[in-house]
Amino acid sequence: MSNLKRIIETSTMLVLALAMVVININSYNKIEQKKENIKIEAENRYQLAKADATQITLTTFNKFLEKKVQVEEERKEREYQEYLKSLIVYDGLTMDELAEKLDRSLKNELHGYGRLYAEYSLANGVDPYIAVAISLHETGCNGNCSSLMRTCNNVGGQKGSPVCGSGGYKGFDTLEDGIKGFIDNLSRNYFGMGLNTPELMNSKYAGSTTWASKVNYYVDTIKAR
Numbered sequence: 517m518s519n520l521k522r523i524i525e526t527s528t529m530l531v532l533a534l535a536m537v538v539i540n541i542n543s544y545n546k547i548e549q550k551k552e553n554i555k556i557e558a559e560n561r562y563q564l565a566k567a568d569a570t571q572i573t574l575t576t577f578n579k580f581l582e583k584k585v586q587v588e589e590e591r592k593e594r595e596y597q598e599y600l601k602s603l604i605v606y607d608g609l610t611m612d613e614l615a616e617k618l619d620r621s622l623k624n625e626l627h628g629y630g631r632l633y634a635e636y637s638l639a640n641g642v643d644p645y646i647a648v649a650i651s652l653h654e655t656g657c658n659g660n661c662s663s664l665m666r667t668c669n670n671v672g673g674q675k676g677s678p679v680c681g682s683g684g685y686k687g688f689d690t691l692e693d694g695i696k697g698f699i700d701n702l703s704r705n706y707f708g709m710g711l712n713t714p715e716l717m718n719s720k721y722a723g724s725t726t727w728a729s730k731v732n733y734y735v736d737t738i739k740a741r
Contacts, residue, residue: 605634606638606644611631614630617741618634618645620741622648624659626655626661626665626691632692632695633651636696637699637702640703642699642703643707645738646713648734649732651695651698653727653734657671658734668680668685668687669689669690670686670687670694671695671698672702705720714731
């Protein structure tokens with residue numbers, strides 16, 4: 517009887533052991549399956565992430581970089597413009613100050629062109645005070661502008677072609693063209709040849725011997741304003 521009991525007990529233990537092995541194998545398989553599922557899901561997510569990253573690199577990120585570069589360039593341009601504004605360009609004045617000073621003497625149709633006179637004169641080696649002074653004398657724009665100026669956009673009493681009206685005076689399409697053409701003439705035919713004061717310019721520019729003194733009067737007026 518006792519042998520039978522031992523056999524039963526041994527058999528029971530073997531069954532239990534076998535069951536535990538089966539349970540462990542099943543658990544192991546489930547764990548491995550879960551690991552495989554996680555691996556597959558991770559791979560899928562990785563591939564999706566790669567696709568998203570590629571899309572960002574090719575489009576969104578490029579646009580971001582382009583915008584960043586544009587913003588940086590605009591910032592540098594603003595800083596450069598501010599730097600230019602701080603520079604002394606003539607007679608102890610910045611460009612803004614010089615333009616405003618010239619504008620205080622430019623009346624009627626010529627008012628507001630101070631910056632053009634300032635920038636274009638300095639760019640072409642012409643004294644801006646003298647350029648404005650000659651314009652004021654030749655056009656009368658310190659008061660009422662002459663018909664030559666209003667009709668032909670001629671701010672310096674220049675002669676030449678295309679002729680506008682009578683007297684052989686030169687005509688210009690716009691007032692800006694007239695101012696630039698006038699300053700070009702001063703640069704090429706006067707300042708470029710060493711005639712850089714009203715006195716030196718007088719005999720070539722005008723028949724009147726009092727022309728230089730009248731221009732100098734306007735130069736002094738402009739400086740004082």
